[in-house]
Amino acid sequence: MTKGGGETWCVAGGGMLGQVLALRLAEHGKRVTLLEGAQSTGGLAAAETVDGITWDKFYHVILPGDGRTLALLDELGLSGEVEWRRARTGFFAGGRLAPLDGAVDYLRLPTLGPVAKARIAMTLMMAARRRDGAPLEHIRVKDWLTRWSGREAFDRLWQPLLRAKLGTNDDIASAAFIWATIRRLYLARSAGAKTETLGFVSGGYRRVLEALESRLSNAGVTVRTGCPVRQVTRKGPMIRVNTADGSMDFDHVVSTLPCAVTRQICGDLSPELSSRLGRVVYQGIVCASVVMSRPLASYYLTYLTDADLPFTAVVEMSALTGRERFGGKSLVYLPRYATQDDPFWDKDDTTIRNLFIAALTRIYPGFSEADVLAFKVSRVRNVMAVPTLGYGDIVPPVSTNTPGLHIVNSAQITDGTLNVDATLGVIDRALPILLGAPDGAMRSAA
Numbered sequence: 122m123t124k125g126g127g128e129t130w131c132v133a134g135g136g137m138l139g140q141v142l143a144l145r146l147a148e149h150g151k152r153v154t155l156l157e158g159a160q161s162t163g164g165l166a167a168a169e170t171v172d173g174i175t176w177d178k179f180y181h182v183i184l185p186g187d188g189r190t191l192a193l194l195d196e197l198g199l200s201g202e203v204e205w206r207r208a209r210t211g212f213f214a215g216g217r218l219a220p221l222d223g224a225v226d227y228l229r230l231p232t233l234g235p236v237a238k239a240r241i242a243m244t245l246m247m248a249a250r251r252r253d254g255a256p257l258e259h260i261r262v263k264d265w266l267t268r269w270s271g272r273e274a275f276d277r278l279w280q281p282l283l284r285a286k287l288g289t290n291d292d293i294a295s296a297a298f299i300w301a302t303i304r305r306l307y308l309a310r311s312a313g314a315k316t317e318t319l320g321f322v323s324g325g326y327r328r329v330l331e332a333l334e335s336r337l338s339n340a341g342v343t344v345r346t347g348c349p350v351r352q353v354t355r356k357g358p359m360i361r362v363n364t365a366d367g368s369m370d371f372d373h374v375v376s377t378l379p380c381a382v383t384r385q386i387c388g389d390l391s392p393e394l395s396s397r398l399g400r401v402v403y404q405g406i407v408c409a410s411v412v413m414s415r416p417l418a419s420y421y422l423t424y425l426t427d428a429d430l431p432f433t434a435v436v437e438m439s440a441l442t443g444r445e446r447f448g449g450k451s452l453v454y455l456p457r458y459a460t461q462d463d464p465f466w467d468k469d470d471t472t473i474r475n476l477f478i479a480a481l482t483r484i485y486p487g488f489s490e491a492d493v494l495a496f497k498v499s500r501v502r503n504v505m506a507v508p509t510l511g512y513g514d515i516v517p518p519v520s521t522n523t524p525g526l527h528i529v530n531s532a533q534i535t536d537g538t539l540n541v542d543a544t545l546g547v548i549d550r551a552l553p554i555l556l557g558a559p560d561g562a563m564r565s566a567a
Contacts, residue, residue, distance in 0.1 A: 127152050131362050133350045134377035136164025138544040140333050145552055147340035155342055158349030168327035172412040172495035174447045176325045179408055180436045180454045183320035186308035189545035197332035202323045206441050211420035213484050237274040244269040248300050249307035257296035258513050265296035281426035285433035288460040290507045298508045301537045353387045360525045375527045379503035391522040400515045401532050403503040405459045409477055412495040413451040417485050431476040432457045470498045505539040506532035519554045
């Protein structure tokens with residue numbers, strides 16, 4: 122375990138959330154052990170190397186309004202390594218690629234009539250200015266968007282975009298989802314700016330994880346990778362954690378793992394809490410990282426509305442960072458957000474490559490397979506908890522019916538979309554509860 126005195130704590134899961142939580146607990150005098158099943162920490166923020174380029178496995182950016190993230194970077198001594206860029210946006214619909222950087226581009230969209238465009242503008246303005254999304258939890262996102270934007274706008278714009286992000290889960294998602302999405306994008310635009318301002322750390326999140334690793338070591342946190350948690354049970358006054366390497370006992374255990382995994386490994390949960398965790402619906406991702414010899418376009422993000430495309434957006438990271446950072450090469454992410462029953466999970470890498478490259482030739486006529494230098498597919502089943510109708514009623518509690526066992530995970534994001542800043546907010550809200558939880562105290566989980 123860790124050096125020093127104090128209560129012993131185990132944090133299960135070494136993503137950004139788990140690592141920062143472990144650091145905060147150690148700063149409050151706790152003896153902390155962090156267990157991560159993968160061979161390296163980072164989770165969704167982990168890095169990978171493709172064709173000599175080491176960058177994030179999944180795309181990440183920082184928004185000017187990400188106060189918690191910027192504060193963490195300052196704490197880690199990385200503020201000077203944050204770079205800000207204007208990010209251009211594209212829109213592909215009906216076989217045509219067009220810019221979507223401002224009001225003029227918006228008015229030129231060929232797929233929407235003037236009334237639909239006006240109603241969409243009103244919807245965006247209303248959502249961006251709304252501060253509380255809780256009342257929207259009980260309204261279907263489809264119904265809310267149709268009411269405010271109209272049928273034409275919903276069918277031609279909103280429905281394809283919802284399907285791209287949620288798949289068939291758009292039937293059960295609440296309007297709080299689109300409110301949080303619009304509000305976050307709104308915060309990426311400074312007053313009067315025609316384009317979004319986005320930031321990134323020079324070197325990607327690899328630099329952040331390296332700095333965190335150093336801070337955790339200095340704080341006395343023991344980090345064990347390649348050590349998946351198999352079972353968590355109450356053993357007398359302690360919580361026992363079973364791994365492939367044996368068992369360890371702690372005063373407290375915090376699961377930062379997805380709800381389905383937490384439910385599976387924690388056998389002492391009450392039937393009510395187990396059922397509650399089982400009702401959280403997750404969206405997964407199949408994402409290709411593609412290294413190319415040339416750029417696709419000048420857009421960081423391109424929205425796609427053609428339903429027959431196999432991926433749900435084009436994220437050209439090098440259009441934001443500059444190709445010189447990658448030795449003159451282009452780095453492109455092709456994400457497909459997938460429901461748990463999406464048949465895409467069963468497709469092998471070769472099939473996905475063929476489908477994705479064929480789709481790229483449709484969007485970018487000048488592109489050819491010869492431009493591809495490397496193509497790597499990553500898959501994660503449990504990425505984002507879908508904000509379903511009445512989601513506030515099933516959000517996992519921090520404290521469980523098992524004394525000493527706690528849950529702190531991204532499913533507790535109720536006021537935003539999944540991103541690093543939102544997960545840091547989860548920690549801020551959970552930490553006072555964790556620090557106030559005495560040994561042996563029965564906590565409410567109903």
